[in-house]
Amino acid sequence: MAKDTFLNRKTTLNLNGKLVDLSSPCVMGILNLTNDSFYSNSRTSTIEQALQRAEKILNEGGRFIDIGAYSSRPGAKDVSEQEETDRMVTAVEAISEAFPEALLSIDTFRAKVARGAIEAGAHLINDISAGDMDEAMFQTVADLNVPYIMMHMKGTPQTMQQHTTYQHIMLEMANYFSDKVTTLQKMGVKDIILDPGFGFAKTLDQNYEVLRHMEDFNIFELPVLVGVSRKSMIYKFLGGGPEDALNGTTALNTIALLKGANILRVHDVKAAAECIALVGKTQQQ
Known part of the structure; x- marks a missing residue:
């Protein structure tokens, strides 16, 4: 699909005074920071491993690093707010010092965790619950004046698969985002990114x-933002498990780019960066 289909879309983010252009798609x-995420190769258990992973992301073409310390997979163990904050702040401080050019996203639904990580040097907040799991999140985003990624979900990570009944899924998602975007914009939040929540x-x-x-x-x-990387929507259809789903991930990322995705959130950064480059090449006039 031609790029000019999406010309009216806002494509810049203000990260601490630095403008980041999303008119050309990028990789997150x-x-x-947990041993409980669904794909084992994305896990880090020490700061040294986290720094190695951050370096690999940057070297392979990642624009953002999305740091998570609470697994959102179904059946994952609960992590206390204090433990999540401690993990996040320690990692953000270490990565910021080692890679000052890195743009750090904080994957959390907890306002206190988000605030602590942003104050430690992170740049944007990625909330799977779009404020539904912590009523303080929207005000925190507004107070911190940082970009905010909000995802569509019903229920919680523990209950979400019990909430898959829709009369018209696209209309219901549009209403969900419309209400939340309106609320955030009234609060002065300028940079909002939508995640369909695959x-x-x-x-x-x-x-x-x-x-x-x-x-x-x-x-x-x-x-x-589109996040389909190695998810069950791929391997439950094609067979195998997350470790077998890179090819399927690339196929769906290609479709997402052609449909206007600005950010691909992935485990395999090099493959996603190549996907973006090839799709971009086909769209050159």
């Missing part, structure tokens, strides 16, 4: 329906 590499409160078929109609989110004229 996943860095998990794999969250959606059946396998619903995930593909959302991907098929992803252009519907253009009505918001906001950047869109």
Whole structure:
């Protein structure tokens, strides 16, 4: 699909006074500070491993590093707010010192964790619950004046797969985002990124329906992040497990880019960067 389809979309983010241009799609590499995430190769258990993972993300072409210390997979263990904060702040401080050019995203639904990490040097907040799991999150985002990624989900990571009933999934998602975008903008939040939430409160078929109609989110004229990396929507259809899902990830990332994705959130940064380069090459006039 031609790039000019998405010309009206906001494509810049202000990160501590630095403007980041998303008119050309970019990669967000996943860095998990937990041993409980669904894909074992993304896990780090020490600061040394986290620094190695951060360096690999940057060297392979990642623009953002998304740091998570609480696994959102179904059945994952609970992590206390204090433990999550301690892990996040320690990692942010170490990565910021080692790689001052790195743009750090904080994957959390807890406002206190987000505040602590931003004050330690992170740049944006990535909230899987779009404020639903912590009523203080929206005000925290507004107070910190940082970009905010909000994802579509119903329920919690523990209950989300019990909430997959929709009359019209795209319309319900549009209403969900519309209400939250309006609230945030009234609070003065300027940089909002939408995440359709593939794999969250959606059946396998619903995930593909959302991907098929992803252009519907253009009505918001906001950047869109897509996270399908090695998810069950791939391997439950093709077979195998997360370790077998890189090829499927690349295929779906290609479709997402053609439908206007601005950020690909992935485990395999080099593959995603190559995907972006090749799709961009086909769109050159």
